[in-house]
Amino acid sequence: MIVPYELKYRKALIEICWRTGFYGKDLTGTDLFHDKEVFALCFCLHYVEFAPELAYIALDETGKAIGYVLGAADTRAQKASFVSTMLPRIGRHLFFNTFWIDREDYLKMRAWAQSRKRPRLDEEFLLHYPAHLHINLLPGYQGQGHGTALMAKLLEEFKARGVPGVHLGTNSANEKAVPFYKKLGFELLDEKPGDMWGAGGDLKSLVFGKKL
Numbered sequence: 001m002i003v004p005y006e007l008k009y010r011k012a013l014i015e016i017c018w019r020t021g022f023y024g025k026d027l028t029g030t031d032l033f034h035d036k037e038v039f040a041l042c043f044c045l046h047y048v049e050f051a052p053e054l055a056y057i058a059l060d061e062t063g064k065a066i067g068y069v070l071g072a073a074d075t076r077a078q079k080a081s082f083v084s085t086m087l088p089r090i091g092r093h094l095f096f097n098t099f100w101i102d103r104e105d106y107l108k109m110r111a112w113a114q115s116r117k118r119p120r121l122d123e124e125f126l127l128h129y130p131a132h133l134h135i136n137l138l139p140g141y142q143g144q145g146h147g148t149a150l151m152a153k154l155l156e157e158f159k160a161r162g163v164p165g166v167h168l169g170t171n172s173a174n175e176k177a178v179p180f181y182k183k184l185g186f187e188l189l190d191e192k193p194g195d196m197w198g199a200g201g202d203l204k205s206l207v208f209g210k211k212l
Helices: 007-019 036-043 045-050 075-101 103-115 123-128 146-160 177-183
Strands: 002-004 055-059 065-072 131-137 165-171 187-193 204-211
Touching: 002 146, 007 036, 007 045, 007 055, 007 065, 007 131, 036 045, 036 075, 045 065, 045 075, 055 146, 065 075, 065 146, 075 131, 131 146, 165 177, 177 204
Parallel strands: 131 165
Antiparallel strands: 002 055, 055 065, 065 131, 165 204, 187 204
């Protein structure tokens, strides 16, 4: 079942983000980070505040939240809002919480943020693919149609708003995601060397897009 995001799903959203944060796999045990809240502030919570009407949750037969899709119809506006509203919150959380609770985690997070090279999307690209999305499903629930249902719901909403195209980013290490996106009609638009988490190997950052 696919339902609109509500505040009651916040904890589940954070957990799903964490358990799929390592190239689609669980971050638990990787020793990369320990603070789930700040990780979620970086990667998912802004979307449900910026555009909650473009956030959907997948539930299993018991009503447990097992996945989500989060969207932004205007990538420029979303990124500007993230910089002005979310980055200060992340900074405050890191200093007033993470720094005092887990100094090592604080240093790791700061080093990661400083070293990360954020891709810049040119104006022509955003003219054709102005929207973007993030989708994640808990391990054990992938390959059962939940992702397809989530995507269908969000893409339908984008179309209703007159959005001409949508893009998303992933990594070649996320082996299940790439064929899934291609199956849904997304095309590979950009490919360059990239390893967000230092996993090693010949990894590539990938950008897929779909005209609507």
